[in-house]
Amino acid sequence: MCRLGIIFTVLLTMGLVACNGHDPSRRNSDPLKEYPDLKTYIPPAEVPAQVTPQEQPRTQVFKSQLFDVRLDQESTTSMVLHFVAGERTRHVIKVRTFVDGVKASLKTEGLPNGAHFTEAPDQPGTWILEWAPPFDLVGPRMSTWEGQFQIEYVIAAGTPAPQAELFKGEEKKMNVAVLVARSSRQPILTVNLPKGPFPETQPVLFTVDVMDPVGGTKQAPDVFITWEPENQTAEKKLFPGHQGVVRDPNKLKPVAQQDGSWRFFYVYKPWIVAEEARRAGHKDKVHAEFLVIANSSVSDHSSTSPTQEVEIQMTQGSAQ
Known part of the structure; x- marks a missing residue:
């Protein structure tokens, strides 16, 4: 019996030593409680790797150029x-x-x-x-x-x-x-007026030739007679002479020429201008002027002639 008591005492002592003097029944189940400075490491959850699908080769339709x-x-x-x-x-x-x-x-x-x-x-x-x-x-x-x-x-x-x-x-x-x-070329204008001076009583025949690069000879251009007030200068005052220009009554229609131009026929009546000049104080003679403008019948292009200056010898009579 004595041996059994000794053996029991030894086993009890060894158990206490193994428990470091603590009661095993009172020991906390958390093994980290006694180590507060120890950081807990939690491994990240595993994320399945993304698999990039392999790009399929593009099929290019090619048609040969013959x-x-x-x-x-x-x-x-x-x-x-x-x-x-x-x-x-x-x-x-x-x-x-x-x-x-x-x-x-x-x-x-x-x-x-x-x-x-x-x-x-x-x-x-x-x-x-x-x-x-x-x-x-x-x-x-x-x-x-x-x-x-x-x-x-x-x-x-x-x-x-x-x-x-x-x-x-x-x-x-x-x-x-x-x-x-449309061609940008302007009409080409030529005035065929005889040189003066002209007696007041003498009608003067003259022509105007117009080359219209745009309209050609199928459609005649439009021609107008006017005057330029700006030609009234201190050195030389020209009297308005466009009132004396009228169409030739015997040739009212323009004629297409072989060179592609159109010819217009006019009559200059000096006595009409002379009468107006006489009312304005002119006595012996008057220098009158007029301009010719040609408009293309097809385009908006136009041309203006140089100033046509006419010297009229004034008399007391007049022609009708």
């Missing part, structure tokens, strides 16, 4: 040919074929009247379009004339069948826009 037609260096996708009425203009059009063994040419449809489309003899694949639009193509209320024609790419006969087969389904016709601007 030929092209160009205006000088410009593509036919926006081919516009510019002209000026009455002026001859030359455009160079080039065609290229990118298939060996194929020869081609160009032909047109709906080409403007008077235009010429020919192949350059010394430059294969080069075509020349030349045209001088009529002066009156641009109407009175128009700023430009617009037209259109087609150019067609034509494969020459004798082209091998395999090469010709490549062009099946290709669009070979292309539209070409044509813009014609």
Whole structure:
């Protein structure tokens, strides 16, 4: 019995030592309570890695270009040919074929009247379009004339069948826009008046020639007779002489000349001006003046002649 008591005492002592003198039943279950300075590490939650989907290769639809037609260096996708009425203009059009063994040419449809489309003899694949639009193509209320024609790419006969087969389904016709601007040239005016002085009683015949680059000879320009008050200076005072100018009653209509001009016919009646000058205090003679203005019948352009000075010898009589 004594040995059993000793053994029990030893085991009890060892248990107390292992518990560091504390009662195991009173020990807190939190092992970190006695270590307040110790920071707790909480590992972050695992985030599943994002997988970037692999980009699929793009499929590019490519259609081979078998030929092209160009205006000088410009593509036919926006081919516009510019002209000026009455002026001859030359455009160079080039065609290229990118298939060996194929020869081609160009032909047109709906080409403007008077235009010429020919192949350059010394430059294969080069075509020349030349045209001088009529002066009156641009109407009175128009700023430009617009037209259109087609150019067609034509494969020459004798082209091998395999090469010709490549062009099946290709669009070979292309539209070409044509813009014609009105000419900016003004009418050219010439007054054919004999030199004076003129007796008061003598009617004077004279003509006015007008070259209208815009209207041409299809429609006559408008001509007006007026005077310029600013010509009244201290050194030289010119009397208004436009009242003495009237249309020739025998030739009221203008006549188209072979050079493209229009001729207008007038009569100068000095006695009308002399009577007015006499009322103004003139006695022996009077220097009168007038101007001629020509307006194009198609455009807004006009021209004014130099001052036409007329010396009238005044007498007591008058002609009617």
